[in-house]
Every structure is written in structure tokens, then in C-alpha cells.
Amino acid sequence: MTLRIHSTLTVKPFLAAAIAIITLTSATKDQFTPPEQQQISIETPGLFDRSDAFTVDFAAIRPADYSFPLPVGKARLLKDNTLEISTAKGDAVKAMFGGTVRLSRHIPGHGNVIVVRHANGLETVYARNAQNLAKVGDVVKAGQTIAIVGGKEGRTFCSFAIMVNGGRINPATLLNPESHRLLRQTILCKKVPGHVSLTITHPDKEQLAQAEAEKRRQQAKEFTANPFADGNKFSINFAELAPGQWCYPLPGAKVISRYGRRSGRMHSGVDLKTKPNDEILAAFDGVVTMSQRYYAYGNYIKIRHANGLETCYSHNSKNLVKKGDVVKAGQVIALTGRTGRASTEHLHFECRVNGQTFDPAKIFDHANQAVKMDRLTFTKRGRSVSIKAEKNYMAKGK
Numbered sequence: 001m002t003l004r005i006h007s008t009l010t011v012k013p014f015l016a017a018a019i020a021i022i023t024l025t026s027a028t029k030d031q032f033t034p035p036e037q038q039q040i041s042i043e044t045p046g047l048f049d050r051s052d053a054f055t056v057d058f059a060a061i062r063p064a065d066y067s068f069p070l071p072v073g074k075a076r077l078l079k080d081n082t083l084e085i086s087t088a089k090g091d092a093v094k095a096m097f098g099g100t101v102r103l104s105r106h107i108p109g110h111g112n113v114i115v116v117r118h119a120n121g122l123e124t125v126y127a128r129n130a131q132n133l134a135k136v137g138d139v140v141k142a143g144q145t146i147a148i149v150g151g152k153e154g155r156t157f158c159s160f161a162i163m164v165n166g167g168r169i170n171p172a173t174l175l176n177p178e179s180h181r182l183l184r185q186t187i188l189c190k191k192v193p194g195h196v197s198l199t200i201t202h203p204d205k206e207q208l209a210q211a212e213a214e215k216r217r218q219q220a221k222e223f224t225a226n227p228f229a230d231g232n233k234f235s236i237n238f239a240e241l242a243p244g245q246w247c248y249p250l251p252g253a254k255v256i257s258r259y260g261r262r263s264g265r266m267h268s269g270v271d272l273k274t275k276p277n278d279e280i281l282a283a284f285d286g287v288v289t290m291s292q293r294y295y296a297y298g299n300y301i302k303i304r305h306a307n308g309l310e311t312c313y314s315h316n317s318k319n320l321v322k323k324g325d326v327v328k329a330g331q332v333i334a335l336t337g338r339t340g341r342a343s344t345e346h347l348h349f350e351c352r353v354n355g356q357t358f359d360p361a362k363i364f365d366h367a368n369q370a371v372k373m374d375r376l377t378f379t380k381r382g383r384s385v386s387i388k389a390e391k392n393y394m395a396k397g398k
Contacts, residue, residue, distance in 0.1 A: 037136055041163065053188060055189075058187070081161065083171045088156065093147040093158050095141065097116075100139050122162060126158055165191070167195065219326045220326065225306070228308075232379060247282065248283075255271065272347045280332070280335065284306075284329045286311075294340075296341035298315045299316035315346060
């Protein structure tokens with residue numbers, strides 16, 4: 001089970017996590033009961049005596065107070081929330097945090113096992129060891145060698161787990177298995193009937209940034225897919241677009257120049273005018289593929305959409321998005337201006353497919369500033385694309 005940010009996780013028997021405001025007494029050998037010395041999964045005495053919940057601030061952990069169990073190993077998360085860390089034969093197994101060894105013995109099905117109880121409320125488990133180098137009651141530091149890695153069936157690895165009150169959690173809640181980095185976040189552990197729930201209250205900023213970047217990469221991949229990848233034809237039924245999935249690029253505008261030939265030259269878009277520095281809106285969801293000064297276009301923005309189209313916005317006084325930004329339909333992306341070759345403040349709006357411009361009036365009813373109830377079919381022949389429009393009045397939200 002993967003823990004998601006701000007979600008609550010039921011802790012399953014054998015592993016879990018947290019660094020807390022609690023402090024457990026450092027145990028000596030004779031303070032551990034026989035069951036504690038014999039069993040991997042067992043409730044931690046006194047853990048919830050003062051309260052049914054405690055927090056752990058991993059952001060406060062110093063670098064010297066944390067170690068990945070096998071710093072040069074390659075980790076793989078298994079379905080039972082065990083982290084299998086593969087490495088070279090004879091490698092040293094390190095204690096994740098400082099603590100006291102609660103268990104050090106051979107257990108059938110797990111091989112040589114060490115369990116370290118930490119003052120922060122965690123217990124960490126190191127199994128399949130070739131040799132245990134720490135005994136019950138030993139006080140160990142983070143990064144101290146506690147075992148020699150073993151394995152099974154010719155493979156060299158350590159089975160690593162983390163526990164709270166005898167319950168196992170996804171170790172990726174606390175650390176990044178690929179980078180081995182401890183996540184700088186705060187976790188709330190709460191005892192409820194039958195289990196312990198785990199909630200991330202202050203997420204790791206770097207992890208959040210990486211997740212957001214990956215989301216943008218996936219969205220950009222979707223938006224930039226080739227619409228002709230499966231053949232020379234694709235269609236868009238604009239009547240199926242719900243409100244919020246499209247937007248007229250300059251509300252309240254009047255058309256001052258249409259698409260087509262003008263004074264012997266091809267006018268590749270439609271000119272829309274309202275007032276200087278008016279807000280220009282993205283026509284559809286998409287990813288910004290260009291945002292810069294671009295020859296006669298002046299300040300120019302190009303957006304690629306998942307439906308295979310591109311829309312372009314130019315002569316802007318100011319661009320408000322940058323290349324790579326993922327935008328929503330109706331999002332303000334620029335302000336109207338007269339940069340480049342322009343005689344008045346306006347928006348020059350273009351629609352493209354496969355790099356070829358076509359009349360925006362095939363999509364938008366300029367008089368009503370609404371998307372048309374049409375199905376457009378784009379057919380590619382060589383470098384050119386032909387467009388066929390079919391009426392479809394079954395519109396969502398219309």
C-alpha cells in the first residue's frame with residue numbers, strides 16, 4: 001500500500017514509522033521481556049501511555065543521526081512493505097537511527113534478525129543477515145555496523161522494515177528507496193481500536209516539488225502527443241466539450257481583421273480588440289511550448305492541447321506564462337498590447353494543426369464568443385491538412 005500525502009494509513013502487523021515528541025527509556029538487556037527478545041512483531045510498552053497520538057519531525061533529524069541500512073545497496077519495495085536492499089556479499093548493515101537492540105537471533109523464515117528500538121518510537125528490522133554483530137541490550141548509533149548482509153537462494157540482500165507498536169508501514173513513507181534520502185516531513189501516529197493510523201501533517205517539500213514536476217511531465221507528454229500517430233486522420237467533436245473545457249480567448253472583443261488574404265498577404269489568424277492590457281485567456285487546457293519575443297508577432301505564446309491543436313497569442317504587452325507551464329482553459333496567460341508589427345493594441349489569435357494555420361472561426365463563433373457545435377475532422381496529406389466540419393447540436397452544458 002502506498003501512502004499518499006495527507007492520507008491516513010492503517011499500520012499492518014510488523015512495520016511502521018515516526019520520530020516523536022515522545023522519549024522511550026533506553027533499554028538494557030534485562031529490561032526487555034522474553035517475548036520482546038523472541039518476537040519481531042510486538043507492541044512497544046509505554047508508547048501510548050501519555051497520549052493516544054504522537055508526532056515525529058523528520059526535518060529536525062541531523063544528517064549524522066540517520067543512515068540508510070545499506071548505503072551502496074539497491075532497494076526494491078515488496079508488496080508486504082518490506083524493503084529488499086541488494087548489495088555485494090560481505091557488505092555491512094547499518095543502523096538507521098540510534099537506539100537499543102531489542103532482538104538479535106535466528107528466526108525461522110527470516111534468517112538472522114536484528115530489531116533496534118529507537119527513542120523516537122520507531123523500531124527497525126534487519127533480516128536475512130549472514131551474521132549479527134550486535135546483541136540484545138547494545139546501544140547503537142546511526143550508521144553503526146550491526147550485521148553482515150546475507151540473503152537467500154544465492155542472492156545477497158537485507159530485508160528491511162520499520163515498525164511502530166509492532167505494526168509495519170510502507171518504508172517509502174519515511175525515505176526515498178531510490179535516493180536513500182530521509183524525507184524531511186512530520187508524521188502523526190495515532191492509536192485507534194485495532195491499529196495505528198499514520199498521517200503526514202507537513203510533507204517533504206522536495207518530494208512535493210518532484211511529484212509536481214512529474215505531474216507536469218506527464219501532462220506535457222499527453223498534450224504533445226502526435227494526433228496523427230495512428231493514421232492520417234483524427235476528429236474533435238467540440239459539441240462534447242463541457243463548460244470549463246474551453247474559453248473564448250478575449251471576452252468582450254470585436255473582430256477587427258479576419259483570417260485569410262489581406263492586401264495580397266495571408267493573415268494567418270484573427271485580430272481581436274478590446275482595450276490595452278486586457279486579459280488574454282487560454283482557449284483550452286494545454287502546455288506552453290513557446291513564450292518569448294518572436295519577430296513580427298512581438299510577445300508571443302504558443303500552447304499545445306491534448307486534442308492535437310495548437311493556439312497562438314501574439315502582440316502581447318506582457319506574457320504571464322513561461323515555456324513548460326501547464327495551463328487550464330480560461331487561465332490568464334497574457335495582456336493585450338501592440339508589440340511586434342501592430343498598429344493598435346489587440347490580440348492576434350491563431351489556430352494550428354500539424355504546424356498549419358486554419359481559420360479560428362471553424363472553432364469559435366466570434367459573434368457569440370462561444371465554441372461551435374461542430375465536429376472537425378483533420379486529414380493529413382503530405383505536409384498539408386484538410387479540415388471537414390460537421391454540425392452537431394448535442395452540446396454539453398448548452
